[in-house]
Amino acid sequence: MSDITWEENVDVQPYNTFNVPSTARWLVRVQNISNLYELVNSTRFHNTRHLILGGGSNILFSNAQFDGIILKNEIQGIKIQSEDDKHVTLRVGGGVEWASLVDYCVQNDLGGIENLSLIPGTVGAAPIQNIGAYGAELSDVLVAVEAFDLDSGQVRTIPKDECELKYRGSIFKETLKSVMICAVIIKVVKARFYSVNTDYGLIQDVLLELGVSTPTIRSLSGAICLLRRRRLPDPKSIGNAGSFFKNVVCDESIRHSIECVDTNTPFYHKPDGTSVIPAAWLIEKCGWKGRQFDNVGVSSRHALVLVNLGRAEGCEIAWLAELIMRDVQARLGLLLTPEVNIIR
Numbered sequence: 609m610s611d612i613t614w615e616e617n618v619d620v621q622p623y624n625t626f627n628v629p630s631t632a633r634w635l636v637r638v639q640n641i642s643n644l645y646e647l648v649n650s651t652r653f654h655n656t657r658h659l660i661l662g663g664g665s666n667i668l669f670s671n672a673q674f675d676g677i678i679l680k681n682e683i684q685g686i687k688i689q690s691e692d693d694k695h696v697t698l699r700v701g702g703g704v705e706w707a708s709l710v711d712y713c714v715q716n717d718l719g720g721i722e723n724l725s726l727i728p729g730t731v732g733a734a735p736i737q738n739i740g741a742y743g744a745e746l747s748d749v750l751v752a753v754e755a756f757d758l759d760s761g762q763v764r765t766i767p768k769d770e771c772e773l774k775y776r777g778s779i780f781k782e783t784l785k786s787v788m789i790c791a792v793i794i795k796v797v798k799a800r801f802y803s804v805n806t807d808y809g810l811i812q813d814v815l816l817e818l819g820v821s822t823p824t825i826r827s828l829s830g831a832i833c834l835l836r837r838r839r840l841p842d843p844k845s846i847g848n849a850g851s852f853f854k855n856v857v858c859d860e861s862i863r864h865s866i867e868c869v870d871t872n873t874p875f876y877h878k879p880d881g882t883s884v885i886p887a888a889w890l891i892e893k894c895g896w897k898g899r900q901f902d903n904v905g906v907s908s909r910h911a912l913v914l915v916n917l918g919r920a921e922g923c924e925i926a927w928l929a930e931l932i933m934r935d936v937q938a939r940l941g942l943l944l945t946p947e948v949n950i951i952r
């Protein structure tokens with residue numbers, strides 16, 4: 609007897625935070641590894657393109673139809689894999705909401721991911737772009753991922769060192785696209801051995817505002833949630849996928865040429881000699897922040913966030929992104945790269 613259900617012509621509007629309409633030819637909910645074995649042994653799977661979907665918070669369906677199979681990751685479970693005096697190692701199902709994992713850690717006084725509070729999406733997608741915010745990244749706590757290779761039908765454990773995690777990227781975004789991450793293993797630290805990371809400027813301002821002089825894992829998480837709610841539009845009220853573009857990493861020659869255009873360009877220098885220019889600054893400089901066109905626009909709160917003003921189709925958001933990229937390149941000579949995965 610079959611354990612998987614092939615849902616046909618599924619409306620995926622509720623499954624993407626841009627809230628754009630699109631229909632998937634097929635959708636299969638993956639709740640365990642057995643579902644994946646059954647899936648890869650089906651003829652339909654081999655004859656049809658597929659897309660792995662978590663919470664749909666970093667994806668843009670740019671067409672009215674996705675003529676393929678969506679594998680929706682719904683693998684649950686947070687389990688303690690091992691524990692010593694200082695650390696707890698957790699094995700977390702790929703379909704668990706990232707925010708629930710953060711809550712679990714905060715409630716249990718485990719430090720390491722509180723700076724990543726309130727990032728939408730699933731745990732299985734977190735390694736794909738090595739999620740990061742407020743001075744922390746998944747790579748700070750990741751031990752390994754358990755992945756199902758959809759080509760070979762094998763389960764593999766991939767240690768962190770082989771995940772090639774970097775700023776908004778990993779091996780899963782570049783060369784190893786055939787795997788579905790089914791579980792993620794992270795190592796977090798017990799509160800009494802942990803020092804919270806409040807280095808990121810804005811955090812200190814909010815802690816001060818909240819009257820917190822000795823931040824704990826819990827109060828820091830609360831401060832980050834407050835900061836995020838203020839800075840980013842909530843996808844439940846206005847469709848968006850967070851930052852649409854990546855910050856621009858540049859070498860010295862590029863840095864020099866942009867400084868010739870504007871001596872006030874902000875740079876963050878990295879230990880490897882490269883510099884990062886905030887993409888939000890470039891977009892704002894070109895006058896895009898807050899602009900609106902029919903159904904789409906650039907958030908007035910944050911220039912990196914493209915928004916669905918209500919009835920947008922995916923192609924309209926893709927069009928706006930393209931327009932911004934061309935304009936920034938023409939005016940400032942820098943090519944923006946989308947952080948959001950555009951599905952064509």
Ligand SMILES: Cc1cc2nc3c(=O)[nH]c(=O)nc-3n(C[C@H](O)[C@H](O)[C@H](O)COP(=O)(O)OP(=O)(O)OC[C@H]3O[C@@H](n4cnc5c(N)ncnc54)[C@H](O)[C@@H]3O)c2cc1C
Nearest residue numbers: 662663664665666729730732733739740741788789849850
């Ligand atoms: C309001 C808002 C704020 C955000 N803030 C941040 C932030 O601060 N930092 C940050 O890094 N990101 C941020 N994001 C982006 C997004 O939340 C993250 O990238 C998140 O990890 C995406 O998870 P998801 O489950 O929604 O992935 P999806 O959007 O469903 O998928 C994203 C990509 O990963 C692939 N994928 C998904 N799951 C798996 C899996 N199990 N195995 C293999 N491939 C998979 C998909 O095919 C797709 O290519 C934000 C988004 C929003 C809407």
